[in-house]
Amino acid sequence: MTDEAHAGRTRARPRRAGLRRGARAALLSSALLAGAAGGVVALSPPAAAYSSPTVSLVGHGYGHGHGMGQWGALGYALAQTSYQSIVGHYYGGTTLSDLSTAQEATNVRVALTENNGNSVIVTSGSAFTVTGTSITVAAGGAVYMDPNGSGQWTVQTGPNCGGPWTGPTTVSNPTAVPNTNPGLGDSNTATEALQLCQNPTNLTVRGSIEATYDSTGQTRTVNIVPLEQYVSGVVPNESPAYWGSLGGSGPEGQAWGFQELEAQAVAARSYVMAGIGSYGGYADTCDLSCQTYRGTLNESATSDLAVTDTMPDGVGQVMEFPGGAVAATQYSASTGGDTAPGAFPAVPDAGDSICVPNACNPNHTWTASIAVTTVEATWPQLGTLEAIDITGRNGLGDWGGRVTAMTLVGSDQSVSLTGDAFAGALGLNSDWFTVTNSLGGPAVGTAATPDGKGYWVVGSNGSVAIFGDATYDGSADGLPLSRPVVGMAATPDGKGYWLVASDGGIFSYGEAGFHGSAGNLVLNKPVVGMAATPDGKGYWMVASDGGIFSYGSAGFYGSTGAITLNKPVVGMAATPDGRGYWLVASDGGVFAFGDAGFHGSMGAHPLNKPVVGMAAAPQGGGYWLVASDGGIFSFGTAGFHGSTGSLTLVQPMVGMARTPDGGGYWMVAADGGMFALGDAGFFGSAVG
Numbered sequence: 001m002t003d004e005a006h007a008g009r010t011r012a013r014p015r016r017a018g019l020r021r022g023a024r025a026a027l028l029s030s031a032l033l034a035g036a037a038g039g040v041v042a043l044s045p046p047a048a049a050y051s052s053p054t055v056s057l058v059g060h061g062y063g064h065g066h067g068m069g070q071w072g073a074l075g076y077a078l079a080q081t082s083y084q085s086i087v088g089h090y091y092g093g094t095t096l097s098d099l100s101t102a103q104e105a106t107n108v109r110v111a112l113t114e115n116n117g118n119s120v121i122v123t124s125g126s127a128f129t130v131t132g133t134s135i136t137v138a139a140g141g142a143v144y145m146d147p148n149g150s151g152q153w154t155v156q157t158g159p160n161c162g163g164p165w166t167g168p169t170t171v172s173n174p175t176a177v178p179n180t181n182p183g184l185g186d187s188n189t190a191t192e193a194l195q196l197c198q199n200p201t202n203l204t205v206r207g208s209i210e211a212t213y214d215s216t217g218q219t220r221t222v223n224i225v226p227l228e229q230y231v232s233g234v235v236p237n238e239s240p241a242y243w244g245s246l247g248g249s250g251p252e253g254q255a256w257g258f259q260e261l262e263a264q265a266v267a268a269r270s271y272v273m274a275g276i277g278s279y280g281g282y283a284d285t286c287d288l289s290c291q292t293y294r295g296t297l298n299e300s301a302t303s304d305l306a307v308t309d310t311m312p313d314g315v316g317q318v319m320e321f322p323g324g325a326v327a328a329t330q331y332s333a334s335t336g337g338d339t340a341p342g343a344f345p346a347v348p349d350a351g352d353s354i355c356v357p358n359a360c361n362p363n364h365t366w367t368a369s370i371a372v373t374t375v376e377a378t379w380p381q382l383g384t385l386e387a388i389d390i391t392g393r394n395g396l397g398d399w400g401g402r403v404t405a406m407t408l409v410g411s412d413q414s415v416s417l418t419g420d421a422f423a424g425a426l427g428l429n430s431d432w433f434t435v436t437n438s439l440g441g442p443a444v445g446t447a448a449t450p451d452g453k454g455y456w457v458v459g460s461n462g463s464v465a466i467f468g469d470a471t472y473d474g475s476a477d478g479l480p481l482s483r484p485v486v487g488m489a490a491t492p493d494g495k496g497y498w499l500v501a502s503d504g505g506i507f508s509y510g511e512a513g514f515h516g517s518a519g520n521l522v523l524n525k526p527v528v529g530m531a532a533t534p535d536g537k538g539y540w541m542v543a544s545d546g547g548i549f550s551y552g553s554a555g556f557y558g559s560t561g562a563i564t565l566n567k568p569v570v571g572m573a574a575t576p577d578g579r580g581y582w583l584v585a586s587d588g589g590v591f592a593f594g595d596a597g598f599h600g601s602m603g604a605h606p607l608n609k610p611v612v613g614m615a616a617a618p619q620g621g622g623y624w625l626v627a628s629d630g631g632i633f634s635f636g637t638a639g640f641h642g643s644t645g646s647l648t649l650v651q652p653m654v655g656m657a658r659t660p661d662g663g664g665y666w667m668v669a670a671d672g673g674m675f676a677l678g679d680a681g682f683f684g685s686a687v688g
Contacts, residue, residue, distance in 0.1 A: 050385045051672065052437050052684035055370045058472045059433030060398060061352070062363035063332025064420075065340035067091060068267055070239050070333050071361040074260040075351020078247045078359075083262035083310070087319060087329075092345040094319040094327045096266070099273065104315040108230040108272055109210075110293055111283035112196060112203070115221040120145040120153075120211040122176040123161050123202070125191030129179070130155055132171035142197060145174050145211040147219045153211050161197035175210040175224070182206060184232050184304045189296055196221065205233070205295035215281050222283050223295070227269070228307055228316060230293065234268040235261060236303035237292040238331075244302040246359055252309060254302075257359075261306035267329040269310070270318040274328035334363035336432050338397040346396055366429050367436075367472065375408065378425050382410025388435050390419075393478065400478030402432040436472045439463045439672050439686045445529070445613070445655040446668040447490040447497060452659040452679075457668055457686045458499055460484040462507065465672065468683035473497065473510030481505075482519070487571075487655070489532040489539060500541055502526040504549060513537065515552030523547075524561070529613070531574040531581060538578075544568035546583055546591065555579065557594030565589075566603070571655070573616040573623060584625055586610040588633065599623065599636030607631075608645070613655040618662040628652035630667055630675065641665060641678030649673075 061069070068090040076086050084096055122128075123142040129135065130143055137143050137157055144156045144165045155174050156165035182189040183206075194209050195202040207225030214220050225233070235241075239261055247256030268291055276284045287293045310317045319327040328343065335349040353364050372385050385408060392405030403419025419431035441461030448455045454468025462476025462485045473496055476485060483503040490497045496510025504518025504527045515538050518527065525545040532539045538552025546560025546569045557580055560569065567587040574581045580594025588602025588611045599622050602611065609629040615638075616623045622636025630644030630653045641664050644653075651671035658665040664678025672686025
């Protein structure tokens with residue numbers, strides 16, 4: 001809503017006057033700054049060091065993001081999408097097809113990498129044999145296959161996994177074979193299946209267990225298992241079986257969540273069939289870092305049914321490329337909302353944000369805090385970490401998407417690397433992240449949290465940096481902005497915030513509601529700032545000519561839009577009850593509207609530097625003005641707690657915010673430097 005729409009309803013004329021007797025123009029000496037006690041002032045850390053002891057990040061997704069997202073697949077399933085459509089969505093360029101009879105008969109060789117380099121000890125609740133020997137192990141007994149250093153194995157038997165061992169026999173590639181291999185759903189699986197003896201818990205698997213060597217002579221353990229039994233050992237360890245019970249009644253007499261398990265079965269089957277014979281020359285796949293295969297662990301009737309239901313013609317369904325090649329169907333826990341391009345086209349993943357009872361994706365958005373010392377220790381060639389510059393993204397989603405290129409700027413050397421390498425080295429969930437205590441553009445404003453224990457800083461490109469207990473709820477960083485962001489305001493409870501661009505566009509995050517914008521209007525002058533209503537259900541924007549735009553619960557109480565100003569308006573502040581507001585011009589002139597009281601201004605006084613912003617005292621009985629040199633001018637009940645007016649700043653000040661009790665305030669410079677005075681705590685800055 002423009003001020004022109006309210007032109008006939010102005011209830012308070014603008015008032016300007018000279019400096020009131022009680023006001024104090026702030027030019028605090030450098031000696032006082034150096035000797036101040038009790039936290040009077042805290043300046044930004046040296047520009048040569050990173051701006052905070054920690055690197056704070058927020059990101060999306062868990063894993064590489066290629067192909068299917070498991071949480072996203074569940075989201076689509078609960079939105080009543082069939083598994084056929086789910087796999088079709090994620091694996092573009094492929095077709096759901098049946099395996100041949102010969103392919104279905106495949107025995108998968110699974111490298112049990114958790115037993116790499118060890119002897120192979122096998123037991124079972126039923127009798128079993130060892131190939132290449134005449135050994136038959138009695139029920140409950142065990143076989144010990146020990147590498148002898150000459151490419152063969154010494155095989156002995158014992159009463160249990162702990163021995164003692166007797167009857168050595170030497171053989172190549174001995175394989176423990178069960179007398180009866182239990183099928184899916186077999187009630188005797190626990191006693192008939194083989195167990196790989198481990199500490200503290202044995203691994204129960206269907207099929208056989210082979211002791212072998214790889215091409216370099218290292219000892220390896222391989223589980224040889226029929227294809228569908230392998231798939232049944234993957235599905236519930238990749239997607240929890242209980243997901244199959246979520247949602248209302250769907251196809252096949254199952255809940256809609258069952259469609260995700262079926263999609264997982266198709267993906268798991270396709271992935272392993274595409275890689276037959278490709279693992280180290282001695283196996284087809286591995287147990288943990290390829291697909292998560294845990295034998296019979298976590299198997300359930302529901303997940304087994306998902307496997308068999310994706311065999312409608314007695315052979316398993318897979319995704320195939322044109323020409324019949326089975327697709328290596330990659331997938332990850334969470335794509336974050338957009339898949340990553342690769343073997344399959346990138347697609348939006350609307351299901352990834354799923355959050356219903358018993359199924360809420362914790363990885364859709366995540367946060368992390370990494371000590372700067374950890375970064376420096378990981379890349380010691382840096383010396384002192386000075387900055388983190390993200391120089392390339394894939395263009396998909398928040399902030400411009402996944403990081404494809406970045407530079408760690410150090411005092412000794414800079415390191416260029418991919419986002420994937422950075423994430424892998426520091427244990428981040430994914431390569432889709434942004435640094436939240438640095439900005440991608442010049443700082444233009446700040447806002448404080450309700451308890452005064454943190455603050456946000458916003459950059460002209462819409463990036464948002466958080467410090468203290470300020471939470472990150474999103475940013476416009478990476479969006480194609482029509483005009484630069486010029487300011488921000490936080491909700492009263494600190495659970496969200498708004499950003500405003502110079503064209504009047506509004507970006508709302510967290511619990512900050514969108515109540516309208518001037519982004520589609522032709523403005524006489526650009527917007528320069530904003531303020532939120534006390535109830536958080538509205539906001540005002542102010543243009544450089546003093547035009548006021550009110551939205552939601554924000555009332556219109558007048559403007560200077562029809563007045564010729566000596567200097568442009570640069571900011572505004574609202575009264576505590578939201579029934580008025582002040583505007584401030586760059587010459588320090590103050591304009592009061594509604595129930596906002598006039599307590600003085602700098603309009604008739606020569607300034608060293610122009611005023612760039614203002615903040616209201618807690619009870620509305622006064623206000624502070626801040627100049628670009630950090631000079632503070634306090635009026636009414638607003639107390640003077642110091643300034644940087646006598647210091648030489650690296651970059652000019654661009655805004656301020658006060659503490660909840662008015663006993664202090666923060667100023668932010670264009671380089672993201674934060675200056676805390678009075679009882680305002682210093683929680684870091686966005687310098688660099």
